[in-house]
Amino acid sequence: MSEISIDFKSPHQRALQKIENALVKKYHSNVPPPNAPSTIAQKGSSKTLTDTGEMIGHVTHRQTEEGGQIIGEVGIFEEEIAKRASILEHGVPWENRPGKGRRKRAEYFGVEPTETSSIEESRAWFIPPRPVLRPVVDEVLPKVQDEMAEEIWKQIERQLGW
Numbered sequence: 001m002s003e004i005s006i007d008f009k010s011p012h013q014r015a016l017q018k019i020e021n022a023l024v025k026k027y028h029s030n031v032p033p034p035n036a037p038s039t040i041a042q043k044g045s046s047k048t049l050t051d052t053g054e055m056i057g058h059v060t061h062r063q064t065e066e067g068g069q070i071i072g073e074v075g076i077f078e079e080e081i082a083k084r085a086s087i088l089e090h091g092v093p094w095e096n097r098p099g100k101g102r103r104k105r106a107e108y109f110g111v112e113p114t115e116t117s118s119i120e121e122s123r124a125w126f127i128p129p130r131p132v133l134r135p136v137v138d139e140v141l142p143k144v145q146d147e148m149a150e151e152i153w154k155q156i157e158r159q160l161g162w
Contacts, residue, residue: 004159009063011151012070015144016061019074022140023132027056031130049088049130055081075133091129098126 031048040046050056058081061074076082156162 004156006152006155006159008070008152011148012072013063014151015148016063016072016074018144018147019136019140020059020061022136023059023074024056026132026136027059031132033128033130049132055085055088058082087127088130089133090131091125092127094126096126 027049030046033048035043035046035048043051045051055076058076058078059074060077061072062077064071064073076085
């Protein structure tokens with residue numbers, strides 16, 4: 001029997017690229033909830049998660065090898081931009097906003113919580129969470145894994161003459 005040589009890196013690299021593309025697409029999709037009127041006025045756009053495009057421009061992937069294992073990562077690796085992305089991903093509750101007390105909630109959202117509001121309704125977000133990473137991983141990863149496995153099996157079949 002002859003030697004079998006399987007290329008794992010190329011299918012893995014294509015899988016990482018597909019996840020990266022899905023992340024960029026999700027960032028461009030106007031992830032809810034909509035921007036507050038004050039945010040729209042400040043940046044001149046109602047598009048969520050998009051301001052200068054700098055964050056989206058830093059979404060990338062990388063593939064490394066350690067101890068014979070291929071490791072892939074997809075995300076934002078520039079530390080300061082990754083911090084901003086994390087804030088957008090998880091949100092900032094009103095009570096944790098920077099500069100507490102400078103502005104009233106109504107100046108940001110046009111309403112103040114009332115005593116009759118439920119806790120759910122009165123929970124105000126300075127920056128509401130707009131998850132991107134987890135939804136993309138949950139949606140795209142199973143398909144990408146299947147495609148990668150199929151590509152590797154096709155290599156094996158070709159080499160074995162099946």
